[in-house]
Amino acid sequence: MGRPRAADCGVALAPLTYLAHLERAAADVAGRLESGDLDAPVPGCPGWTLTDLAHHLGGIHRWARIAVVEGPSDERTVDAPSDRAALVDWFRAGASALTETLRATDPATPCWTFGPRPRSAAFWFRRQAHETVLHAHDAAASQGAAAPLDPELALDGVDEVVTMFFPRQVRLGRTAPLKESLALAPAEGGRWLLPGDDDPTSDTAPAATVSGPAEVVLLLLWHRIALDDPRLRISGSRSAADAVLGAALTP
Numbered sequence: 001m002g003r004p005r006a007a008d009c010g011v012a013l014a015p016l017t018y019l020a021h022l023e024r025a026a027a028d029v030a031g032r033l034e035s036g037d038l039d040a041p042v043p044g045c046p047g048w049t050l051t052d053l054a055h056h057l058g059g060i061h062r063w064a065r066i067a068v069v070e071g072p073s074d075e076r077t078v079d080a081p082s083d084r085a086a087l088v089d090w091f092r093a094g095a096s097a098l099t100e101t102l103r104a105t106d107p108a109t110p111c112w113t114f115g116p117r118p119r120s121a122a123f124w125f126r127r128q129a130h131e132t133v134l135h136a137h138d139a140a141a142s143q144g145a146a147a148p149l150d151p152e153l154a155l156d157g158v159d160e161v162v163t164m165f166f167p168r169q170v171r172l173g174r175t176a177p178l179k180e181s182l183a184l185a186p187a188e189g190g191r192w193l194l195p196g197d198d199d200p201t202s203d204t205a206p207a208a209t210v211s212g213p214a215e216v217v218l219l220l221l222w223h224r225i226a227l228d229d230p231r232l233r234i235s236g237s238r239s240a241a242d243a244v245l246g247a248a249l250t251p
Contacts, residue, residue, distance in 0.1 A: 013156055015107040015122060018129035019099060021153055025129070025136035026095035028147060029057065032139040033088045040142040044224040050142045054091050055080040057135045061094040064128050065101045068121050071112045098128060115164050130157050134222060141224075151188045154214035158184055161221045162192040166249045175248040180240035181206040184221075186214035194244055207240035222250055 033054055042048040048056070058080055066073045081087050107122035115123045133149060134157075140147035149157075162184070169175045183206040184192040193206060210217065212232040219225045220232065227234065227245055234241055 012159075013126070013152065015102075015125040018125040019102055021129040021150065022102075022125075022132050023095075023099050025132040025147075026061075026092075026099070028136045029054065029132070029139045030088055030092050030095070032143060033084070033091060036139070036143045038082075038084060038087070042138050042142045044138045044141060044222070050139060051082055051087065053135055053138055053142070054087055057132065058091045058094040060131055061098040061128070064124050064131075065094075065098040067113065068101055068105055068109075068111050068124050095132075102128070114168065116167075126156070126160065129153065130160060133157075134224075137219070137224070149215040149218065151214045154218045155186055155188055155190055157218040158186060158190070158192055158214065158221065161218070161250055162194055165251070166194060169248055169250070174251070178244055178247060180208070180237070180243050182241055182244040183209040184217055185209055185211040186217045187212060188214045194249070206236065208234060208236035208238065208244075210234055210241060210245075220245065 032050065036050055038051045038054075039049050042050060042053050045053060045056075063073060081090050102121070102125055105121045107120060107125055109121045110119060111121050111124075113119045113123040113127075115127070130153070133153060137147045137149065166175075170177055178194060181193060181195045181204075184194070195206075210220070210227070210232055212220075212229075216225065216229060216231045220227065220229070227238075227241060
């Protein structure tokens with residue numbers, strides 16, 4: 001299997017830009033917790049309510065902060081409150097602690113991550129921005145609202161899935177190497193390839209190409225929307241696209 005690759009994308013953002021996205025998204029989630037239906041189901045996370053999502057994201061924030069300052073931990077399993085006022089305070093405290101830690105940390109500082117080398121705090125600026133923004137989208141959807149994704153951040157999110165998450169899924173045995181190849185061509189620019197058995201140095205055309213707004217392409221990769229979403233366009237083999245996107249590209 002060839003290695004997933006990105007071509008002429010150039011979407012890496014500055015650490016403080018990631019931090020700004022993280023802070024805005026965390027504030028948005030906290031706002032949903034303050035006034036939303038905590039028992040509402042989350043469409044993008046089957047079986048979860050808004051409370052469950054808050055417990056997950058608040059736990060992830062605490063886990064990521066500890067990863068930066070100490071290393072891996074089991075902090076994600078911590079008990080969290082369900083009472084609205086206590087839940088909001090707990091969630092805000094975790095998000096604040098994470099952002100304060102990141103702001104005080106040089107992104108080049110070596111630390112544990114689950115990404116590729118070199119392993120540094122820069123990983124957590126990026127990963128927690130995407131984690132929080134995606135779940136802010138989920139929290140809004142649980143209330144029948146929308147939380148649009150910034151196009152530049154969405155492009156970077158596509159790159160994260162293709163170049164970090166999918167290879168990790170294969171490495172951990174969570175999904176099999178792809179037998180088909182799929183190109184992703186967001187309207188805002190860049191082109192990414194999830195290869196099958198082709199040589200990543202070749203110019204062989206992919207079996208299929210999916211294009212559309214970067215936000216929509218990213219939500220497709222995270223299984224928040226389906227391939228038949230009218231904002232997406234498919235060229236080439238629909239069955240190949242279905243096969244690639246049906247794989248566990250992300251956790």
